[in-house]
Structure formats: C-alpha cells, structure tokens
Amino acid sequence: MSDPVLSVRNLNIDYIGAQKDFHAVKNVSFDIAPGEFFGLAGESGCGKSTIAFAVSRLHRPPALIRAGSEILVGGRDVLALDEEALRSFRWREVAMVFQSAMNSLNPVLTIEAQFYDVLRAHTPISRTTARQRAAELLKLVDISPDRLSSYPHQCSGGMRQRIVIAICLALNPKLLIMDEPTTALDVVVQREILQRIDTLRKQLGFSVLFITHDLGLMVQVSDRIGIMLEGELVEVNDAQTIYRSPKHDYTRRLWASMPKLHGEQIREVRS
Amino acid sequence: MRQLLNNKKAVVGLTILILIILVAVFAPLLTEYSPVKRVGRPHQPPSWEHWLGTTRLGHDVFSRLVHGARISLAVGFGAGLMITIIGTVLGIIAGYKGGVVDEIINFFTNMVLVVPNLPLLLVLAAFIGQASPLVIAVILALTSWAWGVRVTRSETLSIRQRDFVKSAEMLGEPSWRIMAFEIFPNLISIVGINFIGSVIFAVITEATLEFLGLGDPNTVSWGIMLYNAQNASALSVGAWWDLLTPCFALALLGLSLALINFAIDEIANPRLRTGGMLNRWTRMVRLGEGKL
Amino acid sequence: MSEPILALDNVSKIFGSAGNPVYAARSVSFALRPGRTLALVGESGSGKTTAARLIMREYQPDDGRLLFRGATLGKADRKSLAAYRASVQMVFQDPFASLNPAHTIRYHLERPLRLHQGRLSGSERMAMIEELLARVKLDPALVMAKYPHELSGGQRQRISIARALAVNPQVIVADEPTSMLDVSVRLGILNLLNDMKAQLGLALLYITHDIATARYVAEEIMVMYAGQIVEWGDMESVLGNPQHPYTRLLLSAVPDPDRRFDQTPFEDELNHIDVIRRQSALPQPETLQVGENHFIRPMPR
Amino acid sequence: QTVLTVSAEQTTTWVRNFNPFGQTSARFTTLDFIYEPLVVFNRLKGNEPHFRLAESFELADDLKSITFKLRDGLKWSDGEPLTADDVVFTYDYIKKFPALDFISISAQLASVEKVDDTTVRFNLNEPNSLIANTIVSMPIVPAHIWSKIDDPVTFANENPVGSGPLTEITRFTPQVYEQCRNPNYWDATNLAIDCMRLPQLADNPQVLAALAEGSLDWATSFIPDIDNTFVAKDPEHHKYWFTPSSLVSFQLSMTTPDENNRKAFNDVNFRRALSMLIDRQTIVDIAGYGYPLVNEDPSGLGELYKAFANPEVATQFGQYGKFDKDAGIALLDSSGYVDANGDGFRDNPDGTPIAIDIEVPNGWTDWIDAVQISMETLQEAGINVKMSTPEAAVWTQDLIDGKYSMTLNALAAAANPYFPYIRSFNPGDFGKSRFTAPHWDNAEVMDLLGKYTQVKDPAEQKALMDKAQMIVAEALPLIPVYNSPSFYEYNTKRFTGWADAENPFISPVVSNANPGRLIQLLALRPVSQ
C-alpha cells in the first residue's frame, strides 16, 4: 500500500466548557489510502463532523485539538501549518462537501462568483479563464454551464449539491471529505450523486472520506469503513467484512437493528 | 432565571437595577430633605449638607434624584408592560391566526412603524398638555407597540410551523389555549427582550418629553430635573451638578437594562453566549494544551 | 379482510396558482383497516404529508371524499372535528419539534386526557398517564416530571406515541416517525408501533421514504409520485415484483448493503431517471391490476 | 459705515416680513424704526411727549376729538411726500381690513378727517382724555403703496417704504439681516447710525453668548445670573438696566365653579390672608433671579406707577400687601378658616372644604417656580393648594371664563394706571379678556374710571384715581406679587448715549412694545476709534 493520503494519529478533540470540557474525539487513528473511499459511520453526536473539521482545521473556539494529535495529509503535518500555509492548503489538498446542500452555497453570490472565489484564492487567474474552468467543472457533474449566472436559490437541492461537488473538484484535491452530503436529498438523487462521485473518483484519483449514519449506503459505496461510538473509533475494516462479520459488539447491534429490504426479515432484538 | 444569574452581564445589570429599585422604594428613608421644598440657597454646589448640591429653586438634588427614580421606574416599567402586552397579544394573534386578521394587524403595525414615533409623541403630549407620568406612559404604550408585534409575529409564525403546535391542534386544543399555553411559553425570551427594550425606550422617551417641557412640572422625575436644570441655564451658570446628576442616573438605568437585555439575548440564543469557556479556551491555547 | 375504518376516495388537493397548479394529491384512494398497517412511500415532495393532512382534516380536499366508518365526512366544524380527533391521531417526524419545550412530559400527556377522556379524578388521570408511559416502555417515575430536552430522541418519540394513544384512537398516522432517529433506536419505535397495532387493533398509516422500514412494519404499501399513487398492493408482491417504472427506479436507488453499486437491479431505469420522472408526473388515470392485491397506474405512452 | 448690532427678537430663522400690522409675524424692527410713530410718550417721565411725525396734538375741550399736526416736508423713504392723506388712508384701511387693527382702535373712532395737508382730526365715539396714547401706537403707512395691495393681511412687505430712520433692507438671509438709513429721513441730522444688523439668535443662551463675547451692542433678553455671566466678562463696557414693567399678581376667581371655594374667595379677609402668605421677596430672588421688583402695593400700582400713588393706601392697607406669615395665619384663624374636618387643611367657617388649584400655563417656568414657592408657605399655613399646568390656550380660556380657582396673571405696563384698572375690572370685558380673570365687579370703581377719561384737569384726575386706588386696595381683587423687569443689556464699547439709571431719559428697551427705543436709537453716538 502506498503512502496514505490522510493519516490521523491519536486525534483528541475537546469542546471547552465553562467548567467541564466535553471530550468529543478520543484517541482516534486511521489512514486513507490514495483513491480509497473511506466511510466513517456512527450515530449522531459521536464526533464524525468534529474529525472532518479538524482535517481542514476549520474548528472555531471552543473546540480544541489537543497537543499530541497528528493529522498528516500527503505526509505534511496539517497541525503545524501557519495561517497562510493553511489557507493555501485548504481546498487545494482537502475539499469538503457539507451536510446541507441548501446552506453550503453563499445565497447572495452567483454560482460563477463562487467558482471564481476559490480559483482566485489559490491561483492568479483571469475571469474568463475562471469561467471556462467553471463551465468544465459543471459539465463533469452534468450541469449546463448556463447555470453559472444563477443564484443558489434558483437551483434544486440535488443540483446544488452537485455544484458543490464541482467546486470541490476545482483544484484537483487529494482528498474529498463528504459530511453527510445526501441526507437532505431523496434516495434517487442520492444514488445519482454518489454514483457520480464514484465515477469521478475513479477518473481523477482522489480519495474520499465519506461520513454518514446510513449504514446500508455506507457498505454499498465504501472500500473501508470506520465505526465510531461516543468519540472512539471502535472498529475499522473492509466494508464487506464489517457487514458480514462485524467484530465489535456495537457494530453487530447496528446491523441487527437494520430492517432488510429483501429476503428474510431481521429478528426483533428486544433488550 | 438560573441562567440569568450565571451570566455576568445580567448580574451586573440586575445589581444596578435592583439598587435603583431599592433606592426608589426606600426614598423617604434615604433622604433627610423633601424633594419639593426649598431647603437651601439656590444652586449650592455639592457639600456635606447637600451631597449633590441644590437646584436653582434651592431643592436638594440628591433628594430629588432618589425620589425621581420612582417615577422613572414606574413609567418605564408601566409603559414597558403595556407595550409588551399589546405587542405580544397582537403579535401572537396575527402570527397564529393568519389570514385576514393577520393582514389587518400587520397593516396597522407597519403603519405605526413608519410614523416617526418621537415627533408624534411630542405632538400628542403637546396637544394633551400637562402630560403627567401616567399620561405619558399611556400614550407611549399606544404608539410604541408595533415593534413588539413585528418580532412576536415573526417568531410566532416560525413556532406555529413546529409540530408541537400541530399536535396540540390535532388533540383539539382550543386556539386561545394554543396561543397562551403552547406558543407563548416559547416566546418568553422574545417577550423578555421586548419588555426590557420597551422599558428602556419608555424611560428614555419620558425623560425626553419632560426635558422638552411637555411634562408636568409638579412631578419629581429625572426628566423634570433635566428640564428644570436646562431652564435654569445650569450649564451657563456652571451648576453642573444640577444637570449632570439626572443625566448619570438615566445613563445608569439605561445601561443596567441594556445589560439585562443583552444577557437575555445570550440566553435565548446559545450561539451568542461567550461565557467562561472562551476564557478557558484562550488560556489553554496559550498554555500549549492544544490548538484549533 | 376487515372493514376499512377510514378511507380516501379519489381525493385531490391542488396548491399553487391557477396558472401553475401543484398537484399535491391527485385522485388518491386508499383505505385503512383495524389491526393493519399501510405504508406510504415516495420521495420528498411527492405528497405524502399532504395525504396525512387530508386525513387529519387539516386540509379540505379539492375533490373526492373522505370516509370515516363508511360515512362521508362533510365540511369540518368545531364539534365534529373534536369527535373525529378523538379517533384519529398523528405522530410527527421530528421528535425535537413535536413536543413543546416549555412543558413537562406529564403536561403533554395530561392535556389529551383532559380533552378527550371526560371527567377523570386527579388520581385516575395519574394512573392513566402511568399506564400510557408503561405502554410505550418508559419508566413513569423517571420521565414524568422531565422536560422534552432532557430526553433522547427515541424517548421523545415514545412520548409522542403515548400522547397519540392517550385519546384512545382507532387510527394513527405516523409521518416519518423514525427518519430523524439513530439506527439503534429506530427499531424500538417500529416495534412499538407494531405492538400497539396488534394490541389495540389500531389502523396505522405509516409514511416514510425508507422502504426497508416500511417492509418491517406494514402489510401493504403504496408508492407515491407527484401526488399520485403509482403502485400499491401487498408488500411482498410490490417489492418483489415492482411493475411501475418509478417503483423500480426507487427500489434500485434504495441503499442496500447486500448489493454493491455495480450490482444494482433495474439498470435501465437508473439510466433514464429524468425520463421516468417526467412521465410519472403526468396524469395516470388508469388502474391496472397486476397481482392478487397489486395494482399500478401505468404511465401513458 | 456705523453698524449697530442688535438682538430684539429670538427666532431660529429670519423671515422677510415687514408688515407693520402683523403683530405676531413682522420683524420686531418694523415698528418705530421703519414706521415712525406720530408721537412717542415717555413713560419714565410721566408721559412727556417726544414729537416725531407730528409736531403737536390737541385734545378738544369736550374730549370728543383730537387733532394731530404733522411736520412740514415729511417724506416717505421712496421720496414721495407724507401727508395727512396717508394718515386718513391708514385709518380707512384698518376699518376695511379689521384683521389689521391689532389695537382695536376703529371701534373708538367715529371718523378720521383731513383738515389740511398736515392736519388730521380724529373724532371719538366717547370722550377720552387718554386717546392719544392709543392712536400713536398705530403705524401710518404710505397710501401710494398700500392702496395697491390686495391682501394686506398676508402681505409680507418685503421692501418696505417707511418713514422711520432705518428703512432700507440691504441684506436679508435666514441668519442675519441689515436695515439701513432712510435716504429721506426728516430727522437725519440726529441719526448717527448707518445700519442696524440683526443676527439670528434662537434663545436666551445664544443671546447671552453673543453678549458675553461682545458682538452685540443692544439686546433684550433674560439672562441668568447676569453679573457673573455677562457683566464680569467686561465690566467696563458690559452694562444692563432693568426697569419694572408688567404687573404679575395672584388672582382668585370670584365666579369659580366650586361653591365652597367661591365662598372663601369672595371674602376679603381670605384674600388678605392669602396675600400676607406670599413670600414676594423669595419669589423675586429665586424665581426671578432678583430681577423683578417686589410689588407690595395692595392697589397694584407699585413702583411702576409711583407717580400716581395715593399715600393713604399704604397707611391704611399696606400691611395686607406684605409677606407676614404669622399675621396671615392669625387672620385666617380669626376669620373662622380653621380645620373643621381634621384632614389637615383649613375649611370655610361653615365647615365646607376649600381646595385650591393654582393654574399656570405649561412651560412658563418662572411662574411655575413662583407658584411652587408660594405653595410652600400656603401649605404651611394649612391651605389646601396644588398646582396644575394646562396648555396656555386652555389656561387663557379658563381665565376668560372665570372657571379656575387661583392663578398668576400678568398685565402689561402702560402709561397710566387707568389702563391696568380698566383692563382688569371692566365688566364689559368679562368673558372676553383674560385680564378680567378675577371677575370682580365693582360699579363704583368703574364709575370713577369712566369719569377719569372725561376730565381734563390733572388735579381732578388725581382725585378720581386716588379714590379708585383706595377701593381696589381695600377689596384686594388682585394680589400683587412683583413687576417683571424689562430686560435691557448694552455694550458701551462702540456706542455711547445709552439711557441708564443715572440718566433715565427714556425707556431704552429694544423690544417692539417700547416706542421709546426710537429715542434711544437717535441718542446713540459711535465711539471714535
């Protein structure tokens, strides 16, 4: 296996409180290989987003990444970057799709401006070239370039999410983080988008960190899966292995409570 | 309430406010002079006998200050209460009932909002003549409820979309009960902010009207103190104590109320809270215990 | 099969302007029967909630009839509505929004009792509250005095169900009752609904976009798209042998850990998503029986 | 060019209006300075006449007509001659447009006729020895200009053609205007001023600021603590001289709606007791900054009309005009005004309660202060008083109708005590004028006043006035408090010739109610630099 794109070691993150701290991520370590589709699953509040934010160092106070944690992207220590280095690191190396398609585009800027924004921030580029590049990117996600002059509210939810993905690809990042990118969408659109990501990944070779609480979906799309429980990463393994022969008791319980679409229905698990 | 007491701003604000209230309640015990009797020569500077000096008429400024707190507080809280009640009731009805009722209330609200308030008050007070504190409070209430309706209405609109209102409807709760027991309790912080904001507004406006000479000179209030001082050319004859005393009292009352308001805002909206955690956070970052 | 207690007969509901009508329900017909669960699935915006609201008589149908115990319901007036609501209750999707944060759990359960259970003494009422809580498997001593925000999502959803049960209804409409819950607690709620149905002989309308859970609780299923029910019938028959292109599309898109992306059935539908959507949105007046209890509305050619 | 800087009027913006009939709207430099009076009567010198446009006047023996003789060769500022025709025109004019007649003189005139080019005779409806005083306060306007004006009431007369010393408006902005020499002024030799400049000053503090920095030469403004705030800035040049003017008195309505109050108010002993409970000196010192003059004269004349005073008044009734708390209380006790019902307030002898509400117009702060000071002693004496401050218009109406219990009221200064008396006591004016607020009806006084205007002999007049004073002083229908001062501040740095206490040759107040200001203007001489 080649050098990992992302390597998280002993990650500890606290939310500082007035009296007591909340230990949101506890000693988490995992790797993502180039081109890998890595899924991170777990219940609401277990710290998935907290990890995702830490990778791009997007946290704001009172979050605190504890000393001793390590996040390496392409071998570079993200936690050691200064302001300026961090700025150019973001999006160029790690791009991110957020949970809600509704809200991750700036409502008062046109789609084009939001492409231009990110291109401009990282490369000296003229408006026309930026426009061309944006049009190309939109084509990748199957959206007509006319949309460039639209405002976000003029596009449907699925469209918006695809636009965000196109923006994510603008700088050819090594890693694409997707924090529950499709929960607000219906299954057909969700399917469409994930399939497109999968194709693009194969085409462009980036890795994906995919966060969701939909286990069925996770197994369907991921190469490897990490299961989180209350801030801890309790199990990391191959997707099929996790599905067919879970090791951790918690993982087992999760599968047991998932009704099945076909074949024999699960037994009621009564506690 | 406990949250209020955990908020530093609220504690400071409440302390000042309670102090002012206590001073107002125990005014007769705190002062040896009557606020309406000449007890010294005109415009004596502050001294042992007259802590804050005397007015142009020879009244004791401290005594007037302390007694004046009663009127300022009474008008402030009285008018504030009326403004809040009108605003809340109309706001909830408009927001919950919707339709024609909403249209009508909303139209009047917007109407009242676009008529410049203070000038209108000024004209009303002038026409009524000898506006006693009670009259001022009433006209304040009648002309200043619109802002409250607007915020209460928009908040009600969002609350009525919430499922608990729907489930109350499905249970067959009568609409007055839904408004009073389902929606209203969730508006408490908005109502609180509206109330305190209205109190500030009422205190300021009463003082302003009286300062402009539209009040009743028989009253002992901070606004009348300002008016008398201004009339006695306190500034040009150098009697700063006469004018600045009510100024500072008003500023202090305004400040304490604004602090409370700010605190309620923080409590209602956790995002605004800064609290102690940010201090702790800064300290920990400085100690190298971690970073963002 | 038992007699339907509640039925929609060719009900339509249109929103929007005359120039740009939105068919939230178009000739919708179905029936709810005691002791049975009917699942209504469909993507977001297909009109599921509208159907629920029509049943709850929040909306008046623009066309068609609502039948309760065989009788057509006319325009809702205050009194008949109150009586109706004692029989038909609803459980909402969002456990965080469906309980009033300002009131205790006890208050939430006391209100329906006061409104619908006639004159009860205080202790009788307390006993009933305790019984309700026990029925939804919560410890009365622990939760009674708590406020909603002190409970977990699953617990809150149980309270919602208890509240619906408090009026002693015959029909419960559950609009996506588990979509906001974690996987591990989801099943508990579904089991609870199943138990209630069995024990109290309730007629249940279970609305969801998660077909897997629908299969878990319901005997029958309806697939809705753009206000129309495009396919309906026995659960196993519809899932095992979907006939309508839209149903196929939906089924192919549903996450299924047993199938990787590349092994999806109905490839054809997946490649023509837009065409299927467009055509499924057109009026489909005909009904075609494809199985013993399995119907579709075929797309127009 | 000699420029005199004056503040005669306070406003926030100048409006170009020199219509001499516009009492409330014309610039205050219109009368006297643009439209010269026929005669100026010197109030400080027993109404000695300074003849201006007229060189003499003569009252007929039957007192039923008066004839004015104009100077020869008078000219309007545009060069047209000023003749008896203009005078007759003016009086015809105000008859035609009654809104112009701001002193209601037409009613007293039977006719105005031209005798010759320089002589005019005014025929009166009633004999009146004092008519000249009234006639001279109506400005005379040029017929050749005003005959062409369609609506003289709203006419702003922006470029006035006048007869006075300063008629030319050379500059007019909202902030300042200048009024300069009349090229055809008859008395030009006596006029040493070329222009008068009127900066716009909005209120007393602004006038004070301008005075203190020395930019104003002549002003009329209330100034607090004047010795410190104005004089001390330049003791050599900053001067003031306040002369007594209108009478401020407490008044009780004899027709007040409350029956119980009415009983007390109609009892002279009650009025006397109230009068003795008013601490006039304190009111003057505190409410008036020491500027007004205490008036302890029960007949109301006081310092202002000292020349007319009957010494008997002081000896017989003098004590009722002075502050004496103990005597006041004693008088109340002895007249039966004691606390009958134990509520802490004195009641009528028959036990009915008295409750007095002193009305003062809203915003009249010095009066409000005065009332508050008076209330202290009245309350100490056990009288139930409170103050209310209605809108000025409401107050005026209450006074006119006599529907108030007690009030402060003011009466403008005049040349002769006849005027304050007739204005206050004339039953014909009850219900019409606020000056008759007490509604005190005394036929004897009216009879005396009626005769007063119909006799010509000064000795006879004095006897009548003496008698009237005694009646008034005995009944005390007005409770005099003080005479308010007329404010006069001046600066001797650039001009000399100012009237002052040492040389009181005329009343020098520059307000538009004092025609004497014309004489003062002509007396000014620039200081040579």
Add this chain to the structure above:
Amino acid sequence: MAFLLRRLSFYIAAFLAAATINFFLPRMMPGDPIQIMFASAGSELSLENLNALKLTFGFIDAPIGEQYLAYLKSVFTGDLGRSIKYFPLPVTELLARALVWTVGLVGIATLVAFTIGTTMGIMAAWRRGTLFDSVVSLSAIFSSSVPAVVVSLIMLFVFGYTLGWFPNGYAADPLLDPAWSWQYISSVIYHGTLPMLTMVIVLTGGFAVTMRNNMINLLGEDYIVMGRAKGLSDRRVMFWYAARNALLPTVSSLAIAIGTVLGGSLVTEVVFNYPGLGNTLYQAIIARDYPVIQGQLLIMTAAMLISNFAVDLSYVVLDPRLKKA
C-alpha cells in the same frame, strides 16, 4: 418587482392614513387652534380681529368632509399652508430650509454610525470572546442605552461649556452668508461637530449590537464554513460571505432605525439649537404653529416612507432571492 409594487402600495396607503391622522389630530384636541396660536404668540386680540385672522389662515366653517377634501388636495399639490410663527413663510419653504440641515446631520451621522457600528460588529463577532469583542460589546451596549438627551447634554457640557472647544449652538456662524466658500463650510463643520458626534455615539451601538448578533448567528452556517474551507482569506469570508448576509437583517432594521434616528436628531437639534427639522418641529410645538406641525409630521412620515422604500430597494439589490419573487 411584485414585491416592490406591494410595498409601494402599502406606502401610499400608509401616507394617506398618516395624512388623515394629521388632519384630525389638531381638530380633536381641546381649544380653538387660532386661539391657541395667538395665545402662544403672546398677543391679545379682539374677537373681530381673531375672526378676520381665522379666515385668513383658512379655517373655514365648512363641513368636516369638505375641509378634509380641501386638505388632501392641498397636501398632494404640495401646498402645506403658511407658518403662523414665521408668517408669511410657506410651510414648505420653512421645512425646506430645515430639511437641508437635518438631511446633512442625520444622513452623515447615520452613515458614519452605520459604517463604524457595522464594522465593529463584524470584527467583534469574528473575534468573539476576545478582549476586543468585550470592549466593543460593552461600549455598544452602553451607547445604545444612553438617551440622546443625556449624551447631547454631556457633550455640550464638556466640549461646549467646560472646554470651550466647540460652539454651543447653531449650524454655522450667523454672520457668514451661506456660500461654497471654505470659510462657510469650515464654520458648518465646526458647528456640526458636536451634534454629529452625539448622533454617532447614540446610533453606533445599536448597529454594532445588531450586526454582531447577526454575524454570530451566521458564522455557524455551512456556507461560511465552506468559505473558510475553500481557503479564502479571513477578510474575504468575513466581509463577502458573513457580513454581506448578516447585513440583510441589519438593513431591514435600518428602516425602523430611521424613526429612532429622527427622534434622536430631534433631541440633539433642540439641545444644540441646530436649525433642522427636529428643532423646527419643537419650536412649532412650543408656538402651536399648526400648519408647521402638520407639515412636519407629513414630511417626517414621507421621509420614513421614502427611506423604507429605499431600504426595500437596496434589499432587492442585496438579496438576489427577492429578485425573482
């Protein structure tokens, strides 16, 4: 567009309603307006004289409906009658004179306060919890809670009387003629400094608090986080992403704030004797100059309506979501 049309028709209705109130207000009050006018002017007139004047000022004895129609007609033809105190100046001219000063004072003060306040609010929200934030929040709370009367009196006392740095009143040296000369303009600036400063102090806090709270609410939004994730500079995210969106509610509160601004300017103008609309209204009220009071209320209402409309317009420009609606 439909949005603007709807607002516009509301404003017209509101203006009509305000005009109607304006008409009935003096007629509902006790006392005869003419009597009140002249009583306050301090002169005593005979009855005949009064009646003659009444006619001159247009107080006709027509039925109320007829009077109302005449009034409406005059309002829409821009004829607000003549001032009584400043007779025969037409009310419109009097107000036009004052308007210049108020627009200057209020306009600049609002602009300055808005700029400072919003910027402070933005930066405080961005650096939430820092010392800077605490200082800004506290001074903003203080500034927004202290009455304009108090601020202006204290400013006047400190800088006008005690230190003598600035004049105690008026908008320019009265002896100077208005002109585009440096002398005159500097005099205007010199005289305007204290009132301006007062207004800025009174207004800034409110803007700062609103902006700070809006910003903080927005900072958790996904698109802000995405802006940061995109590697944009803090400045760009702060102003182009957060502030621009946080401004929207602030702008709409600006419309309501204009009422407060007018109120604040009234007091400030009175204290500093600034010859603006507020002071004119105050003088008119003192003198019971009805035509001016009525005209003034109309003008102020119109000003509020116009600025509300301007806010609506800018809202449409700022928020593309409204364009289609």
